[in-house]
Amino acid sequence: MRGRWKAAAAAALSGVLALSGCGGGGKETGDASKVEVFSWWTGPGEADGLAAMVADFKKKNPGVEFVNAAIAGGSGTQAQAVLASRLQNRKPPDSFQGHAGAELLDYIKAGQIEPLDSFYDENGLRSAYPQQLLQQITYQGKIYSVPVNIHRSNMLWYNPKILKEAGIAGPPASIADFIAALKAVKDKTGKVPLSLGAQWTADHLLENVLLGDLGTDAYNALWRPGADWNGPAVTKALHDFATIVGYTTAEAASTDWQGAAKAVVDGEAAFNIMGDWAYGYFTGGAPNGLGKKLGTDFKYAPSPGTDGTYMWLSDSFTLPKGAPHRGGSLLWLKEVSSKEGQDLFNPKKGSVPARKDADKSLYTGYLEYAFNEWNKPGVKLAGSFWHGVSASKRQHTDIDTAVGLFLQSRDVGKLQAGLAEAAKNSGQ
């Protein structure tokens, strides 16, 4: 008993030392007996997709034990916090899920994940993924993650019956049309013009309004170091954002994204702007989906003013420095980067493969549309800031705060100042 406490005291001391910046492991052994994979895929659909990929992994790699360390809460709650704690204590999983892009910056700067350029070369991945995608996830000339899927953020979901009732011909093609349509819904029907959920869905709405108003190039420029957030174009976009938020629901803060999206297919709200994961939710059978019909219950279009641009986000996997089973990690990364792996995972998850050479016949309904849009020659890519592509975690949190304060004050000037400040402090 006493001995243990002494050991504890010693350990604490060494813990303090380690925290003050020493440490760092030696070269890894390449142990491939096991692989512990950390993700936030615990819900049906995503968990099923993961399971399908794991089954394929086991078939190809018999004898490698797979440990599923999934914790719910990907968009910034428990899973990421637990991950941060494990990485800082140098007890990393063998591979972890992260949104591809700037969200990984903190891990890169802290030296917690390894560059994967040689992995890309060895597996011929540089030509398998779209060039624009690889460009947008490259940091200082190196790639740190392996994308497995692509979701689309800039999607507008609408209820055709309510649009007809309000005398709106079709989905609005520009932000100005959108505002006019919202007004028409409000004036001519008793319905909610635009349903909104908790604070983060307002962040999601913001990125869509910015993209729609500024255009792809100006939107992408906002996320480069030293970007100007004080210009008149941003001011106009934020005024539009304020106008649009004015047409949303009073109970937004206590509604999750599902509740907000459901209002459209239930005929309570005319529009909702949400990523394309909403499609699986609308059309899937019970108990995982609402069993609604495309065409009658709802329709979709690119969010206003963004046709031709794919505002993407991607789940990707990484190689943590000091992974206990480095060999297993590499095998897993190979699985998630493979055509078979992505084709097993994506139809279940409701996303499209990040690779260009996937089997098109597996993607039906909305996914066929998404597949074609993603692979369409000349498509422009914009990185979703809210879903981790273009903003570091600090900027991401600071924008969220500015938006949260705005939802209370509705003061556009303060919002713009907050966003400019967030960009200045982004640390990118």
Add this chain to the structure above:
Amino acid sequence: MSPAPARRRLRKSLPGLLLVSPSILAVGLFVYGLIFWNTRVAVSGRHDEVSPYGFDKGRDFVDLWHQPSWPGAVRHALLFTAVFVGGALLLGAFLAFLMDKGIRGEAGFRAVYLFPMAISFIASGVVWRWLMNPAPPERAVGLNQLFHKAGLGALANDWWQDPGWGMAAMALPAIWQMSGYVMALYLAGFRGVPEELREAARVDGASEWQVYRYVVFPRLRPVTLSALIILGHISLKVFDLIMAIAGKQIITYVPAVATYVEVFDRHDPANGATIATYLLVAVAVLVVPYLVWSVRTERVR
């Protein structure tokens, strides 16, 4: 001061000290070691995870007030604390007062008032989100829906989404959870007042209310104080409740949530530690005088 009594005193106190020493070590390491670490980080000026530990002379304690989200978080915590502590104390005392004289089915009532303590907000959070939903009448759910159905539409309100008073509504689930415990404390306190004292007051012509006012309540000051301390520190550190019902939204931002966001979302260890230090100081201001007072009065007793 001869050596003999000193040795005897040592022999007398050593076994006790030995028996407590594992706890002393554990608390020293796990509590004070970490408090020390936290304070160190708070003054380190280390606002990301790669900079070295420096010393910023406590600047962050001032800078924090310029963070856009911080003043609101403090205001929210104060309002929440006032409503929660006050509400739980009053309701708990009132329930105990109603039950004091003995009532049929007392055990059942006690169980009903106590059971919310057994349920974590991880479990009950969704229900509270439903109950306190501010949707307008045509889409109303939860308590507002109930009010509209019962013709009490005037009672329907915005609950925690009210920009000014929202945190007062956020205190309702906390009152629900803790007032049974306060009730139990007071009930134990009431029953600890000897019947002769009450009888004597009655003989002197005191009304039932006066018996409570002048005989019973004054003897319950220690109970009130300890309930106040327990509720107060729960309140300042409130985290689970907010995360389960509202998440990390600005409208219900409080310091404990801010610590979490700074450490795990913004990756700003210094800010996280500074907020934690403020929390610890706030709790200390509340608790230390009480601890000193209670240890001292006991010695007098």
Add this chain to the structure above:
Amino acid sequence: MTRVLRPALLLLFAVLFLIPVYVLVVTSLKPFAEAGPQQAWSLPAHWSLAGWRSAWTTLRPGLVNSVKIAVTGSLLSAVLGSLNGYVLAKWRFPGADAVFTLFLFGMFIPYQAVMIPLAGLLTHLELAGTIRGLVLAHVVYGIPICTLIFRNYYVTVPDELVEAARVDGAGILRTYAWIVLPLSGPAFAVTLIWQFTSLWNDFLFAVFLGAPDSWPVTVLLNNTAGSGAVAVQYDQQMASALLASLPTLLVYLLLGRFFMRGLMAGALKG
């Protein structure tokens, strides 16, 4: 008048207190399509146990872990608290009050802020991710409250009893075993109930210090909410919430009077 008013008021509050549970229970017994906030107040049109069944399948491994953690943890806490309380009340040493005060202050540490170094500490002890590590953390952070309960209780035990045993030549442990322990029932009841509840309901330690095979029920409960592109299965979620709370609920319903008795005997007040 008061004869009617008191029970009426008590009944009114009882109903108010039960509202959240009503919603939980009713929703958990509805089929998927019916379970939702709009129909929160109505009884199930079709009764269904599907939610409970899938809750049971998902939560079972966590329930086993939770039992291990909460039972061992609260027993150890109670033993430690009892010994500490005994020494600090009856076998005092110079500085005992200071130690007590320092212990108590430990109750108030904001855990979110120290989670990373705490996890680091357990990693160094090679206890991270294990049930033993979780128990250790719970027991250590339980020392303040458990010591408080027992000390306040033992203060009410007459000093003469302990003195008499001492005069008879009994040492510290024998006095404890013969005189103090047999009197400790009410304080043990309060401590065990209190610790069992907080260990069972803990989420923060569990998610940061645990690992997939040591996760207790709260982490699995949180995982059932999911994060993905699917409908929230409210029937399953509510059933899970109830299932996860059932052990602590039973403890309060069945042992609530021991809790009360312990409070009245002087534990945890004043």
